Amino acid sequence: MSRVSDPSARPSRAEQRRNTEARILAQARRLFAETGYDRTTIRAVATAADVDPGLVMHYFRSKERLFARATEGGNPPLPGGTADEVAEQLLDRLRDSLANEPVESLAVLRSMLTHPEAAHEVRETSRDHTDRISAAIPDEQAGLRAELVSAVLIGVAVGRHLIKLDHLADADPDQIVEILRPSIRSLTKADD
Amino acid sequence: MSRVSDPSARPSRAEQRRNTEARILAQARRLFAETGYDRTTIRAVATAADVDPGLVMHYFRSKERLFARATEGGNPPLPGGTADEVAEQLLDRLRDSLANEPVESLAVLRSMLTHPEAAHEVRETSRDHTDRISAAIPDEQAGLRAELVSAVLIGVAVGRHLIKLDHLADADPDQIVEILRPSIRSLTKADD
DNA sequence: TGACTTATTCAACGAATGTAGAACGAAATT
DNA sequence: AATTTCGTTCTACATTCGTTGAATAAGTCA
Numbered sequence: 001m002s003r004v005s006d007p008s009a010r011p012s013r014a015e016q017r018r019n020t021e022a023r024i025l026a027q028a029r030r031l032f033a034e035t036g037y038d039r040t041t042i043r044a045v046a047t048a049a050d051v052d053p054g055l056v057m058h059y060f061r062s063k064e065r066l067f068a069r070a071t072e073g074g075n076p077p078l079p080g081g082t083a084d085e086v087a088e089q090l091l092d093r094l095r096d097s098l099a100n101e102p103v104e105s106l107a108v109l110r111s112m113l114t115h116p117e118a119a120h121e122v123r124e125t126s127r128d129h130t131d132r133i134s135a136a137i138p139d140e141q142a143g144l145r146a147e148l149v150s151a152v153l154i155g156v157a158v159g160r161h162l163i164k165l166d167h168l169a170d171a172d173p174d175q176i177v178e179i180l181r182p183s184i185r186s187l188t189k190a191d192d
Numbered sequence: 193m194s195r196v197s198d199p200s201a202r203p204s205r206a207e208q209r210r211n212t213e214a215r216i217l218a219q220a221r222r223l224f225a226e227t228g229y230d231r232t233t234i235r236a237v238a239t240a241a242d243v244d245p246g247l248v249m250h251y252f253r254s255k256e257r258l259f260a261r262a263t264e265g266g267n268p269p270l271p272g273g274t275a276d277e278v279a280e281q282l283l284d285r286l287r288d289s290l291a292n293e294p295v296e297s298l299a300v301l302r303s304m305l306t307h308p309e310a311a312h313e314v315r316e317t318s319r320d321h322t323d324r325i326s327a328a329i330p331d332e333q334a335g336l337r338a339e340l341v342s343a344v345l346i347g348v349a350v351g352r353h354l355i356k357l358d359h360l361a362d363a364d365p366d367q368i369v370e371i372l373r374p375s376i377r378s379l380t381k382a383d384d
Numbered sequence: 385t386g387a388c389t390t391a392t393t394c395a396a397c398g399a400a401t402g403t404a405g406a407a408c409g410a411a412a413t414t
Numbered sequence: 415a416a417t418t419t420c421g422t423t424c425t426a427c428a429t430t431c432g433t434t435g436a437a438t439a440a441g442t443c444a
Contacts, residue, residue, distance in 0.1 A: 013411055017421065036306040038230045042402065052423045057403060059421095112355060113302050114228040119355050126357050143359040145371060147351060151360060152375070155347020159339060162305050165318050167335040168343065179337060183344070183375035205441055209391065234432065244393050249433060251391095389442070394435105401430080412419070 021059055024049040028070040032107035037067055037115040067107075067117065074104035075125045083136040087188045090129070090149060091177050097157055098173035106161055109154070126150035133188060149187050156180070213251055216241040220262040224299035229259055229307040259299075259309065266296035267317045275328040279380045282321070282341060283369050289349055290365035298353055301346070318342040325380060341379050348372070 011019065027048035031040040042063055046053040060066040078089050097105065111118035126147055133146035156176070159165045168176070203211065219240035223232040234255055238245040252258040270281050289297065303310035318339060325338035348368070351357045360368070 013419090013421070020421080039306060041400080043400085053402090054404085054424075055422055063402065110305050113305050113350070114231060122355055123357060126351075126355075130359075141367070141371065144363050144367070147357040147360040148348065148368070148371060150357065151347040151351035152344050153347070154350060154355075155343040155345070156340065158305070158346060158350075159318075159343035163311050163314055163318075163346075165315060165339040165342065167322075168339040171336050175333075176336070176340070179333065179340060179379065182378040186374040186378060187371065205389090205391070208441095212391080233430080235430085245432090246394075246434080247392055255432065385444100387442100387444080389440105391438105391440080393438075395437100397432105397434080399431085402428095404427080405425090407424075408422085410419105410421085412417100414415100414417075 020049070020051060020055070024051060024056055024059065024066075025070050028066055029103045029107050032067060032070055033103050033110055035110070037111040037118060042066070064117070067111075067115075071104050071107045071118075071121070074102065074108055074121075075128075077128045078132045080132045080135060083133070083188050084185075086132050086136050087184050089132075090153065091181060091184060094153055094156065094180070095173050095177045097153075098160060098176055101161060105157070109157060110162055122154070137188065145187050149184060152180070152183065152187070212241070212243060212247070216243060216248055216251065216258075217262055220258055221295045221299055224259060224262055225295050225302055227302070229303040229310065234258070256309070259303075259307075263296050263299050263310075263313070266294065266300055266313075267320075269320045270324045272324045272327060275325070275380050276377075278324050278328050279376050281324075282345065283373060283376060286345055286348065286372070287365050287369045289345075290352060290368055293353060297349070301349060302354055314346070329380065337379050341376060344372075344375065344379070 024045060028040070028045045031045055031048065034040075042056050043053045045066070046056050049056075056066065060069060078086065078093075080086065081089070096102070108118045108121050112122045113119070129150050130143055130146035133149065134142040137145070139145065156168070159168045160171075160176075161169075216237060220232070220237045223237055223240065226232075234248050235245050237258070238248050241248075248258065252261060270278065270285075272278065273281070288294070300310045300313050304314045305311070321342050322335055322338035325341065326334040329337070331337065348360070351360045352363075352368075353361075
């Protein structure tokens with residue numbers, strides 16, 4: 001009776017489509033995260049999802065739209081608050097991203113330097129950070145400071161998950177966060 | 193009489209070859225920095241250098257080797273010294289890279305997320321940083337801290353030159369360095 | 385001058401890619 | 415049961431790419 005039917009029964013057509021679409025999206029996310037937009041081919045996604053390339057086109061219309069669907073819902077906006085609160089929110093996000101390898105974000109990050117659409121999405125995320133921090137610290141340098149925070153967070157995620165720097169790739173997330181906390185706070189404070 | 197002949201005279205054959213090769217390398221660097229390894233085609237480089245694609249192959253044997261030649265000599269090793277000295281050296285390098293758009297480095301940075309060879313070169317540079325900093329601070333966390341410094345520097349360069357975050361792209365290099373100094377120092381100091 | 389070298393161009397190949405459209409077969413609907 | 419829908423596959427096209435090898439023309443040198 002429910003929309004998700006009995007797993008022992010043969011899946012309905014609508015259900016099967018959702019399954020296939022989800023499988024394609026999952027493999028697309030994985031491949032985009034691993035090799036970036038350009039090197040991820042429709043054919044490779046199709047093969048990984050055990051499906052014909054034409055089906056991927058039929059469902060997602062173009063590689064560009066497949067990428068958009070595969071990377072949506074990556075970075076929800078920050079709650080906001082005082083300077084210290086925002087800093088702590090950012091550090092929490094960082095801890096999460098260090099521990100969990102968020103594959104939608106990694107797909108965007110992996111592609112940001114070579115795929116304009118991905119770069120645009122990163123800029124948008126940074127603008128959200130900037131807005132929150134600027135709201136918390138109405139300093140003249142607030143915009144610049146906020147973007148430096150974004151730059152640091154991007155650099156750390158890149159170093160750990162994508163470039164895989166030796167120590168950074170293996171270190172404990174909490175340890176990394178603790179080492180980084182003074183740096184982040186010095187950026188969100190507006191004193192020399 | 194000198195190896196570089198009178199500019200008013202017709203260039204010798206060896207000289208002309210050096211000129212052409214230099215022109216190809218310059219355009220290759222520019223294009224690799226602007227669009228990355230994959231999206232930079234031999235054909236585009238040849239066109240930009242006003243030369244036939246076959247000539248590029250003739251001189252550099254493969255796209256891979258062209259990239260290697262175009263990006264070599266990017267990041268000379270740090271002098272080394274005490275913790276504070278190394279930190280200051282890094283900040284000086286940062287100021288330079290912010291002011292001058294070092295095109296060899298940008299070609300590597302632009303490609304590091306999608307071209308394994310470029311990623312490898314970034315790791316090597318980071319290892320040099322790590323060695324210097326670890327030598328200066330024989331802390332247990334030294335390796336991790338050093339890589340976090342690398343990550344920060346990479347993030348800032350990416351944010352300014354490649355992603356072009358609004359404020360960061362336009363800000364004065366000295367101002368950026370001053371804002372960042374406490375962050376870097378907190379990473380190269382081994383105290384909580 | 386003649387023989388040799390070489391900087392440069394031209395034409396082409398084979399592989400890979402995004403994409404389009406026809407075809408098939410089974411589920412859904414009437 | 416007949417007809418329509420649609421999930422899925424197959425085949426193919428046009429383009430682009432790295433790379434190759436022959437051809438051309440000018441420089442170098444004996």
